[in-house]
Amino acid sequence: MYGVPPMTRYSLAIDIGGTFTDAVLLASDGRTFVDKTLTTHNNLLEGFFRGVDLVTGRAGIAAADVDDVVVHATTVVTNALIERKGPPVAIILTEGFRDILYIREEHRYDMYDPQIEFAEPLIPADRTFTLKERIFADGTVGTPVDRDAVLGIIAECRAKGIVSVAICLLNSYRNGANEEAVRAIFEEEAPEIYVSLSSVIAPQMREYLRASTVAINAYTVPITRPYLTALIAELKERGFRQQPLIMLSNGGVIGAERASTMPVRMIESGPAAGALVACYFSRIFGIPDLISFDMGGTTAKACMVQGHEPLVTGTFEVDRRYRFKPGSGMPITVPSIDMIEIGAGGGSIASVNDLGLLKIGPESAGSMPGPVCYGRGGTDPCVTDADLVLGILNADRFLGGDMQLNLSGAEAAYDALGETLGLSREKAAWGVFEVVCEQMAAATRTHATERGIDYRGQPMLAFGGAGPVHACMVAELTESPKVIYPPLASVLSAFGTLVTPAQIDLVRSHVATLDTLDWCGVDTVLNAMIAEGATALGEAGIREEDFTYAFSAEMRYVGQQSEVRVHLENDPRKTRDARAIKDLFEAEYHRQYGLKLDGMNIEIVNWLVTASGRQPERDTGTVPTEGTRGTESRPVHIRGEAREVPVWQRHAITEGDRITGPVIIEERETTIFVLENWVVTRHDSGSLVAEKTGEN
Structure with missing residues (x-):
């Protein structure tokens, strides 16, 4: 009826991390309600x-x-892989390829060790x-499957208590x-x-790669299917x-x-959401290139x-065993946002190695027992304990005072x-603070350099429960002149x-040189992916x-081992323009490597289709401006x-304020720590922005 205001709609997001479970309730009128609770690893749904x-x-x-969406990001798949507590799983391979998971690709990630x-x-x-059995390289069936042989495998699986099977022929x-x-x-025979x-x-x-990916999926399906089924119910x-x-x-x-049947696509579930929201804020600020920095527990x-x-990759690894080196983990060949993840969070444990040097992580105290200051039985000094000992955190205001921290325990x-x-x-606590920041900065520098990106001078978006505490120093170490602390940072x-569209990335191998492309075959491959994508989007309510x-398309010069991903400007089913695809490949190849190989034939290895729904139109409301305006202070040990150091409440900072560091800015779910020679202002989006003004 005319004059009646529209009804308020509510959308909900739950992100389960290794230490905390985060909840966001967003109203269509802009009001936002957030909270955090410790993750309940024995029963994730309890914390949810x-x-x-x-x-x-x-x-x-x-x-x-x-009545709007309920969206969930979870670490359930990652935890299952790292903890290796999954049920008995089997794999069925082609005769003669029994040891593929052990032989791997015969690549040594460190030639000299x-x-x-x-x-x-x-x-x-x-x-x-x-x-x-045998499928030939051209896809024709050479030897069909013998039913009796499969029945024999089923009998052995039952005898071994197998609950899930991967098939990679x-x-x-x-x-x-x-x-x-x-x-x-x-x-x-065995439903x-x-x-x-x-x-x-x-x-x-x-x-x-294919065997490793399907093995990981088979290993985690018995965990995710019951988990997500129980969640739905x-x-x-x-x-x-x-x-x-x-x-x-x-x-x-x-x-x-659908997600429950393909858990291998959920491994970077939570971190991917953080990278996507960094893109959201890059558009708000009109900054096309920035560093997304997310530090949790x-x-x-x-x-x-x-x-x-965000950068996107077609392969990534989990459970790396040696200094996070590529090649030391289990590879997965599914599209994923390209990021680097290291064991450096608030719960990361500080210790002294055999050389007498300070070592941080990758072991974490998690949520149970957690850092010593959580008072849940932890005894190992952690990064959060260091932040508390230094005076950066206030023991009485953690989570707005709902979670009292044990200062004396951290000091001991x-x-x-x-x-x-x-x-x-x-000094030991400051050493931990510096070392963990340097570890994160080194990982960022390496990640950017390996991708041909000059990270110097790029702004940083800081979020996560511990991100705003450490981001200013990480920014100094990566030569970033600006740190953005968005609303809801924690x-x-x-x-x-909640600001991410429904989307699924699909890929199919269909190897052919550009001069021998069978466009009918390409149409078949692309149409199959489009149909699968449409089904997935429909199931998501789009x-x-x-x-x-x-x-x-993922392409390479004939004879090369690795491919370059090329984004096609038009639907190749309609244009059928091999020359235009060649030009796009050579431009991308030159951008990455600084040259192109004239006269070399080019082949397409994989075709990719991204099926997406409409971008959601959700936003946060204006952050209220009330609270303590810098009238408090407390001693903080710096360098x-x-x-x-003055202490402000975030909600009290207005757009006209210019606050010179060092300063502590508190909000319920996190604390911002800004070093000397930085100045903090408030952006009209509600974000706080720290900018470097001089040298230390």
């Missing part, structure tokens, strides 16, 4: 719904009032089976008929066993109207039902945003660490899921008129010296 109750209680609404270690395969040799990326035949027999097909999960060439029981959407590693969200993540978009832990190092308590990854598709 504790977060739900906290924010709905703050808003004074019932579950049924959440004779004792390098690799992550142990998820599926051991005694649960590896082979079939006498030779050349199945060209034709998945034999894998489908094996699955059909399992569904008929209780989960089955993952490489031709569905990762239909790409390179046998080991409990949300419905509590009166929520919508089925949840799940954040994927590629930076898109998709329906929980367990890990720190850095992503390079270029042209308002740093007394012991300082005695080992021959330093005072405060729970920004959760907020990121209207067909909002579907969009983007096309890319070995105790200094009296």
Whole structure:
């Protein structure tokens, strides 16, 4: 009716991290309600719904009032892989390829270390089976599947208590008929066993990559399917109207039902949301290139945003075993936002190594027992303990006072660490602060340099529970002149899921040189991916008129090992322009390597389709301006010296203020620590911006 205001709609996001579970409730009128609770690793849903109750209680609404989306980012897949606590899983390979998970790709990630270690395969040799079958390289069936042989494998699986099976047969990326035949027999004879097909999960060439990816999917399906099924059921029981959407590693969200069948796409679920929201703020500020810096309780993540978009990679690794070196973990060939993640968070444990040097992480105290100051039984000094000992954190105001910190316990832990190092308590704590910042800065510098990006001079967006505490020093170490502290900084990854469109990235191998392209075959490959993408978007509740598709190709000069990803400007099914694709490849190749190889033939290895829904239109409201205006102060130990530092409440800072560091700015969920020679102002978006004004 005319004159009646529109009804308020509510959307909800829950991000489960290694230490904290973050909750964001966003109202369509701009009001935002946030909270944090410790992650409950034994039962993640307990912490999930504790977060739900906290924010709905703050808003004074019932579950049924959440009538927009419910989006979830979770570490359940990552935790399962790192902890290796999954159920018994088997893999079925082509006869003669039994040891593919052990042989890997015969690449040594460190040529000069004779004792390098690799992550142990998820599926051991005694649960590896082979079939006498064959798909030829051109996709024709040479030897079909023998039903009796599959029945024999099923019997062995039952005898070993197998609950999930990965199937990776030779050349199945060209034709998945034999894998489908094996699955059909399992569904008929052993429907209780989960089955993952490489031709569905990762239909790409390179046998080991495909086998590793489908093995990881099979390992985690028995965990994610019951978890997400229980989540869907409990949300419905509590009166929520919508089925949840799940954040994927590629930076898109998709329906929980589909996500439960492909958990391998959920590994970087939470970090991807943070990188996407960094792009959101890069557009708000009109800064096309910036560094996304996300530091939580367990890990720190850095992503390079270029042209308002995150870098994307077709492969990444989990469970790296040696100094986070590429090649030391388990590879996964699914599209993911390209970021570096290191074990440097608030819960990272400080220790002294065999050389008597200070070492931070990668071991973390997590949420249980947590840092010593949490008072939950932790005894090892952690980064958060150092922040408290230095005076950066206030023991009485952590989480707005809802979580009292144990200062005396943290001081005792740093007394012991300082005695080992021959330093005072405060100097040991500052040493931890400096070392963890240098570790994060070094990781950022390496990540950018390896991708040909000059990180110097690029602004930094700081978020996560511990990010605003350490970002200023990390920015100094990476020569960044500006640090942006957005609203909701502590729970920004959760907020990121609410400004992310439904999206799924699909890839298929279809190798051919540009001068021999079979466009009918290309049409078949692209149409199959478009159909799959449309189905996934429909399941996520996206209207067909909002579907969009983007096309890319991974290409190389004939004879090369690695490909270059090329974004195609038009739908190749319509243009069929091999010359235009060649020009795009050579331009991208020259951008990355500074040259092009005239006269060399070019081949396309993989075709990619990104199916997306419409960009959500959600925003946060104006942050109220009230609170303590710099009238407080407390001693903070900076660079070995105790200094009296003013303390502001974030909500009290207005757009006309210019606050010179060192300064501490508190808000309920995090603390901002700005060093000397930096000046803080407030942007009209509600973000605080620290800018470097001089040299130390």
